[in-house]
Amino acid sequence: xxxxxxxxxxxxxxxxxxxxxxxxxxxxxxxxxxxxxxxxxxxxxxxxxxxxxxxxxxxxxxxxxxxxxxxxxxxxxxxxxxxxxxxxxxxxxxxxxxxxxxxxxxxxxxxxxxxxxxxxxxxxxxxxxxxxxxxxxxxxxxxxxxxxxxxxxxxxxxxxxxxxxxxxxxxxxxxxxxxxxxxxxxxxxxxxxxxxxxxxxxxxxxxxxxxxxxxxxxxxxxxxxxxxxxxxxx
Amino acid sequence: xxxxxxxxxxxxxxxxxxxxxxxxxxxxxxxxxxxxxxxxxxxxxxxxxxxxxxxxxxxxxxxxxxxxxxxxxxxxxxxxxxxxxxxxxxxxxxxxxxxxxxxxxxxxxxxxxxxxxxxxxxxxxxxxxxxxxxxxxxxxxxxxxxxxxxxxxxxxxxxxxxxxxxxxxxxxxxxxxxxxxxxxxxxxxxxxxxxxxxxxxxxxxxxxxxxxxxxxxxxxxxxxxxxxxxxxxxxxxxxxxxxxxxxxxxxxxxxxxxxxxxxxxxxxxxxxxxxxxxxxxxxxxxxxxxxxxxxxxxxxxxxxxxxxxxxxxxxxxxxxxxxxxxxxxxxxxxxxxxxxxxxxxxxxxxxxxxxxxxxxxxxxxxxxxxxxxxxxxxxxxxxxxxxxxxxxxxxxxxxxxxxxxxxxxxxxxxxxxxxxxxxxxxxxxxxxxxxxxxxxxxxxxxxxxxxxxxxxxxxxxxxxxxxxxxxxxxxxxxxxxxxxxxxxxxxxxxxxxxxxxxxxxxxxxxxxxxxxxxxxxxxxxxxxxxxxxxxxxxxxxxxxxxxxxxxxxxxxxxxxxxxxxxxxxxxxxxxxxxxxxxxxxxxxxxx
Numbered sequence: 175x176x177x178x179x180x181x182x183x184x185x186x187x188x189x190x191x192x193x194x195x196x197x198x199x200x201x202x203x204x205x206x207x208x209x210x211x212x213x214x215x216x217x218x219x220x221x222x223x224x225x226x227x228x229x230x231x232x233x234x235x236x237x238x239x240x241x242x243x244x245x246x247x248x249x250x251x252x253x254x255x256x257x258x259x260x261x262x263x264x265x266x267x268x269x270x271x272x273x274x275x276x277x278x279x280x281x282x283x284x285x286x287x288x289x290x291x292x293x294x295x296x297x298x299x300x301x302x303x304x305x306x307x308x309x310x311x312x313x314x315x316x317x318x319x320x321x322x323x324x325x326x327x328x329x330x331x332x333x334x335x336x337x338x339x340x341x342x343x344x345x346x347x348x349x350x351x352x353x354x355x356x357x358x359x360x361x362x363x364x365x366x367x368x369x370x371x372x373x374x375x376x377x378x379x380x381x382x383x384x385x386x387x388x389x390x391x392x393x394x395x396x397x398x399x400x401x402x403x404x405x406x407x408x
Numbered sequence: 409x410x411x412x413x414x415x416x417x418x419x420x421x422x423x424x425x426x427x428x429x430x431x432x433x434x435x436x437x438x439x440x441x442x443x444x445x446x447x448x449x450x451x452x453x454x455x456x457x458x459x460x461x462x463x464x465x466x467x468x469x470x471x472x473x474x475x476x477x478x479x480x481x482x483x484x485x486x487x488x489x490x491x492x493x494x495x496x497x498x499x500x501x502x503x504x505x506x507x508x509x510x511x512x513x514x515x516x517x518x519x520x521x522x523x524x525x526x527x528x529x530x531x532x533x534x535x536x537x538x539x540x541x542x543x544x545x546x547x548x549x550x551x552x553x554x555x556x557x558x559x560x561x562x563x564x565x566x567x568x569x570x571x572x573x574x575x576x577x578x579x580x581x582x583x584x585x586x587x588x589x590x591x592x593x594x595x596x597x598x599x600x601x602x603x604x605x606x607x608x609x610x611x612x613x614x615x616x617x618x619x620x621x622x623x624x625x626x627x628x629x630x631x632x633x634x635x636x637x638x639x640x641x642x643x644x645x646x647x648x649x650x651x652x653x654x655x656x657x658x659x660x661x662x663x664x665x666x667x668x669x670x671x672x673x674x675x676x677x678x679x680x681x682x683x684x685x686x687x688x689x690x691x692x693x694x695x696x697x698x699x700x701x702x703x704x705x706x707x708x709x710x711x712x713x714x715x716x717x718x719x720x721x722x723x724x725x726x727x728x729x730x731x732x733x734x735x736x737x738x739x740x741x742x743x744x745x746x747x748x749x750x751x752x753x754x755x756x757x758x759x760x761x762x763x764x765x766x767x768x769x770x771x772x773x774x775x776x777x778x779x780x781x782x783x784x785x786x787x788x789x790x791x792x793x794x795x796x797x798x799x800x801x802x803x804x805x806x807x808x809x810x811x812x813x814x815x816x817x818x819x820x821x822x823x824x825x826x827x828x829x830x831x832x833x834x835x836x837x838x839x840x841x842x843x844x845x846x847x848x849x850x851x852x853x854x855x856x857x858x859x860x861x862x863x864x865x866x867x868x869x870x871x872x873x874x875x876x877x878x879x880x881x882x883x884x885x886x887x888x889x890x891x892x893x894x895x896x897x898x899x900x901x902x903x904x905x906x907x908x909x910x911x912x913x914x915x916x917x918x919x920x921x922x923x924x925x926x927x928x929x930x931x932x933x934x935x936x937x938x939x940x941x942x943x944x945x946x947x948x949x950x951x952x953x954x955x956x957x958x959x960x961x962x963x964x965x966x967x968x969x970x971x972x973x974x975x976x977x978x979x980x981x982x983x984x985x986x987x988x989x990x991x992x993x994x995x996x997x998x999x
Contacts, residue, residue, distance in 0.1 A: 175681055175685065178639075178685065179733075182635070182732055185635065186729060189631075189729075193725065196615075196616045196617075197615065197616070197617060198616070198617065198718070198721065198722070199718070200615070200617040200718075201718070202615070202617045202618050202717060202968075202969035203713060203717065203969055203971070203972075205618075205968070205969070206967060206968050206989050207613060207966075207967045207968070207988070207989070208988070208989055217607065217608050217609075217610060218607070218608065222528040222529075222604050222608045222609070223529075225604050225607055225608060226528070226529060226600050226604045229600055229603050229604060229634065230596075230600055232634070232635070233596055233599075233600075233634045233635070233638060236634075236635045236638045236639075237638040237641060237642065240638055240639050240641075240642040240682065240685070241642055243681075243682075244642060244646065244657070244678060244682060247675065247678050247681070248657065248674075248675060248678060251673050251674075251675060252673065253656075253672060253673030254673075324649075324653055324654075324655060325653055325654040325655045325656070325670070328655070328656055328657065328673065328674070331649065331655040331656070331657060332657075335645070335646070335649060335655075339645075
């Protein structure tokens with residue numbers, strides 16, 4: 175459970191920092207505002223949708239931190255045999271990076287009111303994300319052809335499970351991306367879609383980050399780190 | 409301090425808070441079925457949760473009939489008994505209490521109490537309810553599938569949960585896991601709304617430290633639930649893989665009916681870690697909204713400001729944080745390292761500190777208050793007493809050496825029913841009596857309410873107090889029939905029959921409550937907008953029940969905290985949050 179504890183500690187720091195900005199030591203029973211003079215509510219100036227996405231990303235991070243926790247506990251058991259990571263994953267990773275770059279491009283273009291740039295960025299981002307998903311399916315196929323079935327070893331099970339969870343989140347993102355692209359295509363004002371494009375870009379960068387962590391885990395790069403964490407808690 | 413003349417009210421500038429673009433229903437369907445209004449969604453959540461909760465209540469009667477009079481009811485066999493306890497527990501904890509506090513009270517009260525027009529993402533909020541309903545339907549469908557619902561116990565521990573010896577192995581466990589996954593997806597949609605609405609949609613003047621404690625409780629519980637439910641999600645998905653696809657995440661090598669099973673090497677303890685990483689915060693996900701609501705009930709009905717408001721807020725946040733580092737106290741008998749046990753026992757006992765602060769503050773709020781023994785107040789007082797009782801046995805069970813002999817006995821059943829069954833239900837009932845006038849415009853019948861309270865409160869003690877004793881005798885939980893065992897005296901059987909009679913009586917009182925809910929809807933006394941003379945914003949709406957958009961043309965403006973009761977020199981014994989000082993300066997007979 176070290177990964178999730180670590181994650182919770184990070185969340186606790188963020189929440190603690192936020193709370194420290196909120197005048198929690200105020201004595202509200204002594205405060206009474208005259209008309210026309212109010213304390214700020216302390217609400218952030220960011221749009222609600224952006225904060226909503228931020229909270230959602232925290233939930234998704236918690237989900238993956240728990241998968242990683244389960245992974246690191248289960249890999250300690252005697253029957254664990256790591257599976258060879260298909261070379262294809264490196265190609266897929268590259269494609270996902272491209273996807274993220276394309277959406278960043280779209281985001282920058284949206285800020286400059288460059289409609290064509292936005293459409294190109296969104297379409298390129300969407301296409302490379304779909305390519306990534308197809309690549310993941312091919313990687314699954316390669317593994318099963320090579321005899322690494324879902325149920326034959328817990329390492330395999332985790333590989334399929336975690337890549338599927340990540341892929342499903344990307345598919346959810348594609349729905350949002352599709353809607354944003356359709357809006358831009360139909361000629362919605364740039365001021366209206368700018369936020370949607372930015373949120374898509376943030377979500378893509380987040381999923382790229384999650385994928386890099388998962389890749390490190392699945393290829394065994396992070397084994398040393400996991401070991402250290404485990405020893406810390408033991 | 410300059411007194412502002414009274415007519416300055418006319419000059420209040422319109423609220424500068426960004427307007428939420430309200431979705432206005434265009435058809436009967438979008439108004440009464442697929443509504444995006446948080447108040448309507450709250451009622452949908454509450455009715456659905458209550459309906460499935462009634463099923464769980466009936467299951468508890470059946471269990472009690474079997475325990476009180478074993479062998480009398482031939483239609484309850486051992487398998488069914490296990491199915492009843494499983495469904496009763498799961499429904500009560502997740503589909504009733506969590507859904508009612510967050511989906512029901514959260515949806516209704518958050519926008520009104522913080523002065524918003526609606527939740528910030530109404531469409532997602534609507535989806536949240538429909539996914540929740542789907543989860544409930546999937547859960548209820550397990551009663552009708554071949555093999556019936558799962559009988560694995562509400563903790564669903566593997567390996568037994570998916571082995572053929574456990575009832576509901578075919579369909580029951582699969583649908584249970586699917587239903588949980590759906591519930592979590594639905595809750596996440598709602599939870600995002602509650603959090604972001606509190607963060608971003610508060611009206612002008614509503615600082616965090618002016619929010620009613622109800623909002624603080626629901627807000628903190630939602631943040632916890634958003635972080636903790638993924639653990640149940642991960643556990644459910646992995647167990648579903650084990651059951652359906654033959655993986656061995658949790659399943660060790662097993663021989664079943666003489667056959668070596670295909671599983672091997674998995675860790676049942678891993679499931680327990682994941683389950684309780686969700687399971688313990690879940691206790692506080694239910695308790696924190698109850699803490700918040702009961703603070704507001706006590707303050708309003710004792711006509712006195714809440715004692716130690718700041719401390720109450722800090723305690724809520726502190727409990728929320730601590731509840732994530734105590735989960736393994738549910739696993740003392742799983743063979744854990746003694747140092748782990750020591751760590752988790754310590755953190756468990758530390759939680760008692762902020763919790764005790766809250767209890768002291770409630771009592772000190774009552775101290776020299778102008779206590780009105782209204783029905784909501786009676787339930788609030790019932791909550792404090794029950795929560796203290798249940799909490800104290802929690803201190804016993806938090807200690808490893810005391811827990812080990814008591815583990816899996818009726819003592820544990822009595823403990824958690826007191827602390828997270830009866831206590832939060834007391835708050836739910838008190839809150840319904842308190843806010844029913846706002847939701848419907850009519851008061852609940854007072855006499856029936858008092859009857860309901862006294863039978864429920866006294867009856868709950870008649871049920872669960874003796875149960876502690878049964879646990880100390882060593883009577884195990886989850887047993888269909890304890891039979892004739894040397895260490896169990898005959899008096900224990902008599903006591904079991906007595907508990908059953910008490911349980912059925914309490915059940916009857918709930919029927920009276922249901923009758924009251926329906927009867928008062930048509931015949932109840934008209935309540936007016938603010939029958940309890942309360943300060944918080946939901947009582948200051950221009951219409952009762954509040955209309956779509958809550959506030960008419962302008963959002964309310966908040967000038968003070970939520971607890972200005974019995975302020976010396978004020979004209980009335982309460983000053984609403986949206987009342988500026990000027991009114992008091994002119995109308996108040998200030999010294």
